[in-house]
Amino acid sequence: MYICTAQQMRELDAYTIEYGGLNELLLMEIAGNAVSHALIHNDLTRDAIITIVCGAGNNGGDGFVIARRLKEMGYNCSLFLAYEPQHLKGVAAQHFTIYNKNFPNDWQLCDQQLTRLKQQLGESTYIIDCLLGTGLEGELRLYEETLIQCINDATAYKIAVDLPSGLHATNGRIPTIAVHAKKTYTLAAPKTGFFLQQGPAVIGEWHCLNISVKIAAHAKLGMDLPQVIDDKLVSSGIPYRPADGHKGVFGYSWIIAGSSKYIGAAVFCSNAAFQTGCGIVELTTTSAIHIAIASQSPDILLTSYDEALEIPNKANVIAFGPGLGREKPTLHQAILQKITALNHPLIIDADGLYYATNMQEQLKKRSAPTILTPHPGEMAMLLKRSIDEVENNRFGVAKELAKRYDAFVLYKGHRTIITAPNGQQWLCPIGDDALGRGGTGDVLTGLLTSLLAQGSQPMAAMQVAVYIHAAAASEVGKRTGNYKMTAWQLIDALAIKLGQYIR
Numbered sequence: 001m002y003i004c005t006a007q008q009m010r011e012l013d014a015y016t017i018e019y020g021g022l023n024e025l026l027l028m029e030i031a032g033n034a035v036s037h038a039l040i041h042n043d044l045t046r047d048a049i050i051t052i053v054c055g056a057g058n059n060g061g062d063g064f065v066i067a068r069r070l071k072e073m074g075y076n077c078s079l080f081l082a083y084e085p086q087h088l089k090g091v092a093a094q095h096f097t098i099y100n101k102n103f104p105n106d107w108q109l110c111d112q113q114l115t116r117l118k119q120q121l122g123e124s125t126y127i128i129d130c131l132l133g134t135g136l137e138g139e140l141r142l143y144e145e146t147l148i149q150c151i152n153d154a155t156a157y158k159i160a161v162d163l164p165s166g167l168h169a170t171n172g173r174i175p176t177i178a179v180h181a182k183k184t185y186t187l188a189a190p191k192t193g194f195f196l197q198q199g200p201a202v203i204g205e206w207h208c209l210n211i212s213v214k215i216a217a218h219a220k221l222g223m224d225l226p227q228v229i230d231d232k233l234v235s236s237g238i239p240y241r242p243a244d245g246h247k248g249v250f251g252y253s254w255i256i257a258g259s260s261k262y263i264g265a266a267v268f269c270s271n272a273a274f275q276t277g278c279g280i281v282e283l284t285t286t287s288a289i290h291i292a293i294a295s296q297s298p299d300i301l302l303t304s305y306d307e308a309l310e311i312p313n314k315a316n317v318i319a320f321g322p323g324l325g326r327e328k329p330t331l332h333q334a335i336l337q338k339i340t341a342l343n344h345p346l347i348i349d350a351d352g353l354y355y356a357t358n359m360q361e362q363l364k365k366r367s368a369p370t371i372l373t374p375h376p377g378e379m380a381m382l383l384k385r386s387i388d389e390v391e392n393n394r395f396g397v398a399k400e401l402a403k404r405y406d407a408f409v410l411y412k413g414h415r416t417i418i419t420a421p422n423g424q425q426w427l428c429p430i431g432d433d434a435l436g437r438g439g440t441g442d443v444l445t446g447l448l449t450s451l452l453a454q455g456s457q458p459m460a461a462m463q464v465a466v467y468i469h470a471a472a473a474s475e476v477g478k479r480t481g482n483y484k485m486t487a488w489q490l491i492d493a494l495a496i497k498l499g500q501y502i503r
């Protein structure tokens with residue numbers, strides 16, 4: 001499923017109208033119909049008391065269609081207009097006229113004191129938010145701010161049409177206040193703002209409704225749209241596991257990680273790799289922690305980087321970085337030099353990224369794939385910008401880094417973005433605060449290493465890894481509470497989750 005900015009949505013609308021034989025009036029009818037059907041099938045009970053609040057733009061226009069359709073089907077539905085009907089323009093005005101022909105004067109105006117509206121919202125079981133959609137510009141006006149506050153104050157189940165009013169469709173910012181939706185029925189495509197900044201906090205559960213907009217025309221229009229990772233894609237990306245496979249078939253991961261201070265990073269990364277199906281995992285780390293690791297994880301082969309670096313000849317993927325620390329720059333820089341020259345897929349994570357900043361040109365020349373896995377602080381370090389700057393442009397900076405290093409980039413965040421060297425992007429739509437704990441990043445690197453070792457291509461491995469990692473964490477969080485999930489519990493849950501997604 002493709003993701004659009006507000007501007008891209010407008011261009012695709014215009015294309016649909018010009019080349020698809022549909023006009024704006026019809027598109028709005030299709031949109032309102034699609035939402036009313038979804039509401040009836042998924043949400044509304046027969047005794048529901050529904051209030052639809054409409055603004056003066058086309059988001060409000062969708063609301064007039066929804067109100068008409070629900071009333072036609074006998075639902076108890078009240079329509080509130082934010083502005084006098086004479087302020088309506090274009091197709092929204094036309095749809096209001098159609099509504100008013102079918103249900104003459106069966107609507108109310110949000111009065112100055114908002115007493116009628118507040119009373120109605122208080123008695124409602126559902127509020128359908130059609131105040132503002134993709135047309136929001138700049139700071140919210142005080143009047144709309146007050147209306148949104150009234151909607152949020154009500155206890156009714158709130159459903160946003162296209163997006164919660166007050167949320168900026170493209171950048172995910174909420175300049176003042178936004179409707180806190182339990183659910184969002186978005187039209188034609190989810191908007192980029194759903195996955196950025198404050199967007200995820202207000203959209204609730206979201207569903208995309210097909211309204212005949214020609215999304216497939218994006219390539220013709222020169223748009224490079226990111227896509228959302230979904231269950232199907234994850235299932236198709238899990239490497240095939242033949243029943244007669246032996247350890248040699250399931251790959252050999254070489255993980256270079258850990259230090260006296262960060263023992264856990266090495267343990268979690270290598271165990272995540274081993275416990276998600278990789279045939280053999282070799283961990284190269286400081287000999288000072290060998291005994292601690294061996295007693296905890298006897299399945300992992302151990303070598304030391306305190307002496308000359310031995311390159312395991314069976315290794316088919318290398319991960320470098322978790323828990324290295326920055327205390328031994330000469331040693332770790334030299335290791336990165338050596339492994340960069342090898343013809344293996346190479347994942348660079350955590351402190352490994354610190355050493356990678358000195359090696360952009362060598363990394364760029366690699367013929368085997370390189371995968372960089374920065375969080376926002378590491379992205380800021382790699383691009384020499386502030387965290388605010390990179391976070392304000394997550395899709396853009398991920399592409400820029402991929403291009404600079406000719407690498408795959410897994411840009412961690414509440415909604416992780418993955419990017420191929422050619423700029424193609426995918427977004428993970430799930431993940432919550434259960435993952436906000438030390439060790440979970442090391443687990444992700446281990447899982448990614450394991451999938452590559454088992455034969456996945458880099459893009460598929462990243463898609464599966466971020467999604468399974470997030471889905472497994474949510475499940476553990478549900479069981480233990482999000483305060484309590486440990487990296488070990490997450491590792492245990494990974495293999496079970498992978499099993500659920502195997503075709």
Ligand SMILES: NC(=O)C1=CN([C@@H]2O[C@H](COP(=O)(O)OP(=O)(O)OC[C@H]3O[C@@H](n4cnc5c(N)ncnc54)[C@H](OP(=O)(O)O)[C@@H]3O)[C@@H](O)[C@H]2O)[C@H](O)CC1
Binds near residue numbers: 059187
């Ligand atoms: N995706 C599709 O193909 C379709 C989407 N539809 C729906 O159309 C809206 C977009 O409609 P648009 O008219 O462009 O914009 P909105 O309704 O979201 O917003 C316009 C109104 O918002 C007011 N506005 C703008 N900024 C502010 C602000 N800062 N504070 C308060 N109010 C603001 C604006 O008022 P003005 O006085 O500034 O004009 C307008 O009243 C999309 O989201 C979908 O719901 C189509 O129905 C079908 C096709």
Ligand SMILES: [K+]
Binds near residue numbers: 160164165
């Ligand atoms: K809305």
